[in-house]
Amino acid sequence: MKRWSIYLFKVFGIRLELHATFILLVGWYLFMGFRDGGVEAATTRTVSLLIIFTTVVLHELGHCLVARRFDIKIPRIIILPIGGMAQFSRMPREPRQEFLITAAGPGVNFAIITILLLVPGYDPGFLLNTLDVRSHLDLLFIANLAMGLFNLLPVFPMDGGRLLRAAMAAKLPYLTSTRIAFELARVLAFCGMLFFLYHHHYLGVALLGFVFVAGRLEYHHVRDSEEIGDHTIGDVMRSHFLILPEDARISDAARFDPGFAPFDFIIVAPSGGPRGVITMQAVKLAVKEGFGDELLKAHLQSPAKNLQAEWPLKVYARGFRKQKTLHPVLYNDRIVGVLDTQAFREILKGRNQR
Numbered sequence: 001m002k003r004w005s006i007y008l009f010k011v012f013g014i015r016l017e018l019h020a021t022f023i024l025l026v027g028w029y030l031f032m033g034f035r036d037g038g039v040e041a042a043t044t045r046t047v048s049l050l051i052i053f054t055t056v057v058l059h060e061l062g063h064c065l066v067a068r069r070f071d072i073k074i075p076r077i078i079i080l081p082i083g084g085m086a087q088f089s090r091m092p093r094e095p096r097q098e099f100l101i102t103a104a105g106p107g108v109n110f111a112i113i114t115i116l117l118l119v120p121g122y123d124p125g126f127l128l129n130t131l132d133v134r135s136h137l138d139l140l141f142i143a144n145l146a147m148g149l150f151n152l153l154p155v156f157p158m159d160g161g162r163l164l165r166a167a168m169a170a171k172l173p174y175l176t177s178t179r180i181a182f183e184l185a186r187v188l189a190f191c192g193m194l195f196f197l198y199h200h201h202y203l204g205v206a207l208l209g210f211v212f213v214a215g216r217l218e219y220h221h222v223r224d225s226e227e228i229g230d231h232t233i234g235d236v237m238r239s240h241f242l243i244l245p246e247d248a249r250i251s252d253a254a255r256f257d258p259g260f261a262p263f264d265f266i267i268v269a270p271s272g273g274p275r276g277v278i279t280m281q282a283v284k285l286a287v288k289e290g291f292g293d294e295l296l297k298a299h300l301q302s303p304a305k306n307l308q309a310e311w312p313l314k315v316y317a318r319g320f321r322k323q324k325t326l327h328p329v330l331y332n333d334r335i336v337g338v339l340d341t342q343a344f345r346e347i348l349k350g351r352n353q354r
């Protein structure tokens with residue numbers, strides 16, 4: 001995948017990259033400064049940008065340096081118009097680790113504020129007055145305060161939402177904690193977007209929209225890996241099935257109704273290769289509707305795509321969520337079961353609870 005970013009330099013061995021959209025935004029901002037106020041305004045803006053940029057990078061480095069202590073590798077930090085994003089080799093799954101790594105980001109911002117307050121003669125009085133930034137130190141102060149506080153909003157996957165998830169995950173299952181954090185984020189992001197829209201802050205709307213999308217992606221990812229884990233197709237397939245030749249009729253299949261367990265019919269070609277699957281339920285329905293004399297193969301619920309029992313389920317799970325299909329499952333060229341893509345999630349739940 002193309003990354004659309006420019007490599008700057010390395011800090012603590014981590015590549016620092018600027019995303020193209022960030023560079024465009026900076027260029028536009030500086031150009032407008034130059035157009036309106038000449039070199040002087042452009043210079044002031046450059047310094048201001050450097051202060052904000054440094055704040056963002058230090059915040060990300062806070063996360064990264066703590067993450068490294070838990071053997072997480074961080075190849076790069078990318079700076080986007082909406083802030084920085086550190087790329088982790090893996091997400092911390094352990095609540096205590098996630099809590100510490102996450103807290104370190106805003107922690108850096110509040111540490112900088114504390115240091116500023118200790119600078120002899122520095123007075124953050126502008127906060128109480130008109131919020132009118134008079135100096136670069138004021139800007140450094142407000143940038144860190146805003147970044148620290150904003151990131152602590154409990155909107156997953158922003159830092160506040162992560163801290164909340166980690167705190168819950170200490171007591172509740174990881175997936176449940178993630179789901180609650182995401183549901184809360186959904187509500188808050190929606191309210192926040194309405195608020196920003198009302199005040200015509202379109203960057204705020206875009207930012208929260210992005211946060212929402214990122215949160216949903218991460219929640220789905222957690223759901224997949226928690227539910228599916230290392231299961232294979234063979235782990236969740238159904239193995240109550242009967243093989244019938246392709247000239248078998250609906251009424252032939254109906255005679256095999258065992259009446260106690262879900263049952264599938266796999267129709268095979270004369271060569272022995274599976275043609276498709278039809279469930280007992282569908283056979284009963286077809287009989288009721290008067291199709292008893294018709295061929296089974298005319299009623300197959302989906303064309304056969306043969307799966308192998310040893311294949312990891314993870315690979316297929318995503319495509320399976322939306323559609324209901326039935327697949328014959330093979331092992332060493334023998335038919336061993338049926339994967340019902342709609343039911344497999346339920347089956348997994350049962351297995352995981354054991």
Ligand SMILES: [Zn+2]
Pocket residue numbers: 059063105106151159
């Ligand atoms: Zn952060």
